[in-house]
Amino acid sequence: ILRGSEARPHLKPYMASLQLDGQHVCGGFLIAPQWVLSAAHCIEETDGKLFQVLLGAHSLTEPEPHKRLYQVRAQFPHPGSNIHNNKDDLLLLQLEEKAELNSDVRVLPFQREDRDVAADTVCEVAGWGTTDHSGSRPDRLQQVERPVISRDVCNHRTRHDGTITHEMMCTDSRRKDTCKGDSGGPLVCGGVAEGVVTAGSRVCGNYKKPAIYTRIAPYAAWIDGVMASADG
């Protein structure tokens, strides 16, 4: 998160850190006791290894009362996701067991009505992604508020030039923005997860390249189907 601020500890109890060998790679969030939603492009550099999922954390390193690292039973990237574009950039992770829910570990509801969030709506996004252009990585969860911009503005020739589909949404990226390592985290508007951070142009803090999110509502049926089939 560029030019944000430290989140109030444990006030975003749905936040997950997807880790490999103890290193934060991407964000994610708890959508059900045994399921975390993130971004498919996060598995691009894992060469087949499974993530571990840290829940109940504010600091990535300090001991905290309800902090716990969960093993992942299975990872389900959306079948339409690919490395060439941002389409269908969603990843479902089934935890080895149901997470123990408490004051620091909680499920976040996601939007199921497929209707665009109005432009200028101020939403918030959090993550342990890089906080400056030299790639500094924070120990504690950061957050930032960002206004939604319309698909038409985001698709302007000088911005994302028509690549933003109905299944994506954008927020203004002038100065304050998401960045490397924030992928997979939720864009929360009015207490509901409306989008999942995607890397997009992999540029941060440049107003010409607004932040892109995968809208969740269009994928509600896919999410429910995977959870139902895997839970048995």
Ligand SMILES: CC(C)CC(=O)Nc1cccc(-c2cccc(CN)c2)c1
């Ligand atoms: C395996 C993955 C972690 C590789 C990756 O994602 N790299 C990378 C590099 C630079 C910027 C970003 C990035 C992320 C989230 C939002 C944005 C745009 N604001 C950029 C992402």
